[in-house]
Amino acid sequence: MTPNELFNTIFTFENYSELLPLVANSIIAGAMLGVVGGLIGVFVMMRDMAFAVHGIAELSFAGAAFALLIGANVVGGSIIGSIVASLVLGIMGARAKDRNSIIGVMMPFGLGLGILFLALYQGRSANKFGLLTGQIVAVDDVQLGLLAACSVIVIVGLIILWRPLTFVSVDPAVAAARGVPAGWLSAAFMVLLGLAVALSIQIVGALLVLSLLITPAAAALRITARPGLSVVLSVLFACTSVVGGIMLALAGRLPISPYVTTISFAIYVVCRIIAYRRTRTRRRKQVAAAA
Numbered sequence: 001m002t003p004n005e006l007f008n009t010i011f012t013f014e015n016y017s018e019l020l021p022l023v024a025n026s027i028i029a030g031a032m033l034g035v036v037g038g039l040i041g042v043f044v045m046m047r048d049m050a051f052a053v054h055g056i057a058e059l060s061f062a063g064a065a066f067a068l069l070i071g072a073n074v075v076g077g078s079i080i081g082s083i084v085a086s087l088v089l090g091i092m093g094a095r096a097k098d099r100n101s102i103i104g105v106m107m108p109f110g111l112g113l114g115i116l117f118l119a120l121y122q123g124r125s126a127n128k129f130g131l132l133t134g135q136i137v138a139v140d141d142v143q144l145g146l147l148a149a150c151s152v153i154v155i156v157g158l159i160i161l162w163r164p165l166t167f168v169s170v171d172p173a174v175a176a177a178r179g180v181p182a183g184w185l186s187a188a189f190m191v192l193l194g195l196a197v198a199l200s201i202q203i204v205g206a207l208l209v210l211s212l213l214i215t216p217a218a219a220a221l222r223i224t225a226r227p228g229l230s231v232v233l234s235v236l237f238a239c240t241s242v243v244g245g246i247m248l249a250l251a252g253r254l255p256i257s258p259y260v261t262t263i264s265f266a267i268y269v270v271c272r273i274i275a276y277r278r279t280r281t282r283r284r285k286q287v288a289a290a291a
Helices: 003-010 016-046 050-070 074-092 096-120 125-133 141-170 172-177 182-204 215-223 227-251 256-290
Strands: none
Touching: 016 050, 016 141, 016 182, 016 215, 016 227, 050 074, 050 096, 050 182, 074 096, 074 141, 074 182, 141 172, 141 182, 172 182, 182 256, 215 227, 215 256, 227 256
16 A cells, blocks of 8 residues: 555545534534643542553443443443442552552443443444444534533542642642541542543543543653643643644544544653653753863
8 A cells, every 4th residue: 555545445535525513512622621621630630540541441331331332322331330439449548558459340341341231232333333432423512511511520629639649749748748638539530530531432442541641741840840840731731632633533544543542642752852851952962060
């Protein structure tokens, strides 16, 4: 296959302007999810909970698959699955070692349940595939309203918990000594994280949710240690990945997730290069000063 044939296989910009209005709701939803993912991703990185995101995603996928099977609201099913997983982790996985073992048990169980429900589902195969890899044309007005409401809950919750949650995340021992309710904060954060995971699955699918909740924040933290700036960059990177992925997927013949993950990964690589160049420059200056 020639490069031109490969490009035509991945992209086709015919009737692009006519197709754009069909994904207006998805673009709005993607922007909201970018804000949510960028905000909560910073805390996920600070609390070293990247593995937890994947564990929650598997039970969220199972909830969405069950809702699809019985004809219920898929977003609602995904949210219920995420909340159940979050509460289990919040109650039983207070310590990192316990949390990781519980996640290791939950992930195959959730994935197995989801695959079982999809196997029993007799509807369109695109609906099955979309839960795993995402889709861009399935966000109707009702789902958009639900996504918006849940996004507002997550954002407002993070704003309320921001200072004590940051304290607990950065220095849990000192926070506990000063009477900060670390247990309640962790449980509340897990619920917010569960909502964020459930919302993200609607766009990028269960398998690649890390590209929205982890990669943008990881990229931002590579190039700045300032809390405020890292949050702004994380949100910017997440929104760019999701909205850019939707725009490319509209012209492509692949599911949305490869586009979102490619953009997200490219941003991370650029940030890694910037951090590497800064480190080399700093070392050179230190060597020169020592000489």
